[in-house]
Amino acid sequence: MENILIEKQDNIAVITINRPTKLNALNKATIQELHDGFKALNEDKSIKAIIITGSGEKAFVAGADISEFANFSVEEGGKLAAEGQALLFDFVQNLSTPVIAAVNGFALGGGLELAMACHFRTASTNAKMGLPEVTLGVIPGYGGTQRLAQLVGKGRAMELIMTAGMIDAETAKNFGLVNHVVTQEELLDFTKGIASKIANNSSVAIAKAIEAINANFEDGTNGYEVEIKNFGLSFGTEDFKEGTTAFLEKRKAIFPGK
Structure with a gap:
C-alpha cells in the first residue's frame, strides 16, 4: 500500500x-x-x-x-x-x-x-x-x-x-x-x-441492518420486505441466542459474530 x-x-x-x-x-x-x-x-x-x-x-x-x-x-x-x-x-x-x-x-x-x-x-x-x-x-x-x-x-x-x-x-x-x-x-x-x-453489539445483526437500511434507496427494492426477511434471519444466528440469553440472565452479551 x-x-x-x-x-x-x-x-x-x-x-x-x-x-x-x-x-x-x-x-x-x-x-x-x-x-x-x-x-x-x-x-x-x-x-x-x-x-x-x-x-x-x-x-x-x-x-x-x-x-x-x-x-x-x-x-x-x-x-x-x-x-x-x-x-x-x-x-x-x-x-x-x-x-x-x-x-x-x-x-x-x-x-x-x-x-x-x-x-x-x-x-x-x-x-x-x-x-x-x-x-x-x-x-x-x-x-x-x-x-x-x-x-x-x-x-x-x-x-x-x-x-x-x-x-x-x-x-x-x-x-x-x-x-x-x-x-x-x-x-x-x-x-x-x-x-x-x-x-460491543452484534456484528451479524448490524450487517443485516445495513442491508435493510440501504434497501430503501434501491430502485425496485421494497425496504420493508428486506427488513422482514433480515429480522427473521436474525432468529437463526448464534448472536441472537447469546443476546437474548444474556438479557434474560441479566448479564452483558458476548457475541460470537455468527
Whole structure:
C-alpha cells in the first residue's frame, strides 16, 4: 500500500488516506488500494468497525486527481465513473462492516462522495465540504448527485451542486450531512468512541441492518420486505441466542459474530 495506511486496535480499524502533498486526492491507484483495504478488513472477523480519515491537518480528500482524466473521451469518462462506483463507492456503502468517515478537513468532489458512501460521518470544526465539479464542466460521477440529495434533500443538493458551493462543518451538521462536529484534536478519539459502542453489539445483526437500511434507496427494492426477511434471519444466528440469553440472565452479551 503506497497511498493508504491501515491501523488495527481493539476490534477497530483506521484507514488513513496518505497523500498529504496532493491533499489526499483520489487517483486510480488510491481507489484500488482503498478497495483492497476495505475488502480485507471486511473479511477480518475481528474487525467490528472501520474509520476512514485523511492524513495531515488540511484535507480528508480534496477531490479526484484531475490530471488523470482531463483528456478523457465520452466513453472513457463513463467508464471511469462506472468502475469507480463499483470498485469503491458502492462497495463501501454496501459493506457489511460499519464504516465511519472522520472528515478532518476539506472533503470536496470525490472526497465528499467517499464520505457520503460511508455509513455515517463525523467532522472536525475546520472541515469544509462541497461538490465543485460544475466549475470543471462536469458533474459528480461517484454517486454525488444521488447521495447528497438523499442526505440533505433535493433542494439543498441542487443548490450546492449548481453553485459549486462549500459548506462548513456546522452547516453540514444542520443539513444532516454529518452527525457530530468536534475539534480536529478530538476527532479521531471521538469517532473511535462511537466505533467502540458499535463493536460491543452484534456484528451479524448490524450487517443485516445495513442491508435493510440501504434497501430503501434501491430502485425496485421494497425496504420493508428486506427488513422482514433480515429480522427473521436474525432468529437463526448464534448472536441472537447469546443476546437474548444474556438479557434474560441479566448479564452483558458476548457475541460470537455468527
